[in-house]
Amino acid sequence: MQAKGTDDVDLRVRRRLRELRTQRGMTLDEVASKADIDVSTLSRLESGKRRLALDHLPRLAAALAVSTDDLLRAPAAEDPRVKGASQTHDGVTYWPLTHNGPAAGLHAFKIRVSARRRTPPSEFPVHDGQDWMYVLSGRLRLILGERDFTIKPGEAVEFSTWTPHWFGTVDGPVEAVAIFGPHGERLHLHA
Template sequence: MEQYKEIAPRLVGLREGIGWTVAEMADLLGLPEDKVAGYESGTVEIPVGYMLDVSRLCRVDLTTLISGREPHLKSYSVVRKDEGYAVDRRKDYDYKSLGYKFAGREMEPFLITVPPKPEEEMVETAHRGQEFMYVLEGRLEVRLGGESIVVEPGDSLYFSSETPHALRGMDGKEVKFLDVIL
């Protein structure tokens, strides 16, 4: 089962627990009502940016929203190699949360793997906040506001997440990079 089908009821429960209607939630997030209803239906993928916006608006931890479990560490958190919490929020990317154990995070660090794909299959997304990417392996094409930028191992990119962006691995190879969303 796709993880968004498990997250959707938590979105509904959180919204209803606060006492907001779908229309009120949509208004507070600056989104169309049908988009919020779609995410809550469990029938469409839920962007991590949307989950981050909801978690901030409702003052709940993103880990709680995604996993249904509360993070508990407050002074530091170690996540060992290959132990990141899998955030299966998109079919085309592999997200591993690297900060999921730390309560009260002010940023969301991820290890992301993006496969190669044709340019026409790139899907743009946008969300509130800022984003920092640091490429570890492979060459990554980032389409950012209509401009194509190629970043390689050791390169970094910092941008407003409100700018529509899409990603793909180049040269027929997947790309691994650190992604921090603020």
Template sequence: MTQEVDLDSLIRQRIRSLRHARGWSLDALAARAHLSPSSLSRIETGHRRISLDQLVPIARALDTTLDQLVESPSDEDVVIRPQPTHTPGTTVWLLSREASVHGVTVAKMRITPELPVGPDSLKVHPGHEWFTVLSGTARLHLGDRTVLVRAGDAAEFSTMTPHAIRAHEAPVEILTVLDHNAERVHLHGGGEGVAS
């Protein structure tokens, strides 16, 4: 019963927080959800029981889904315990869930100098990639160009340019954000991990 009360309270807090985040008054959200302002006020303050026929239009008006509005919180949704994936010259730790939110995947990777670069290792796919160097120096191969990206620097580039990320002289650790196309190519496609 306590868990139901906690979830009920969380749903009310979510409605109020989403309304405030949009800068809407009670009247504004009530009009969008086709409810009276007094009904919405009682829902938010816990003086009225929440029913499904009220939650659906409220969720729609707040541009969210009913599932997101009523999902139960748990630590498993917050803490990710990355397991390393090893391929020759590369270790990758996924820092976001596989069914990534907003279509992006966040990964930390360590690349060692023995990972070679050649014409066959340069990848091309739609989209953009972004990474920041945590330690060491990365060698970013973009077509015929080579750009050194040092610790503390970040790089963003079009992935329609043939590209690869390698270690320069010593191991390099990077944090990278990949869109869906990049994830498919680098994490599920070529056997070389995210390092293209």
């Protein structure tokens, strides 16, 4: 039977391993390759289906560019609050609702669409991804290709961003929650 202290160290290293790997945006394959460990072994180490061997520590630490001591230390207690300044672009203010970490590449925002954003541009953007919006207040105008929609509070929309699209207001400001893939985030916030 394993001693309680050994179980604690194993659990701590598993959590720390996953934390460091995801912070660096590395896949299991990448870490396994750099550590010269089979990817299935690494997956079982992270999931707790395999016990950590001492010879794994230096190789995993090197693969993650940390010291062995850093791999053994307890993960920092993360502040769960999302902090980030709002950004305004083209009449839409975006407040981040997710960290920039691994949320499957998705980023959530609370958005406020200015009442002045009422006239669509001559050309609508097209890009990789999927966008999703839930209207909290106001009436959102959404143009998808040749179709023109009015989205009311309590309604949600989801659409492929390969369809030419634009959103604005009908008759006053709109507040909504939006989820964009990384391509959509870049387009909406940095275009």
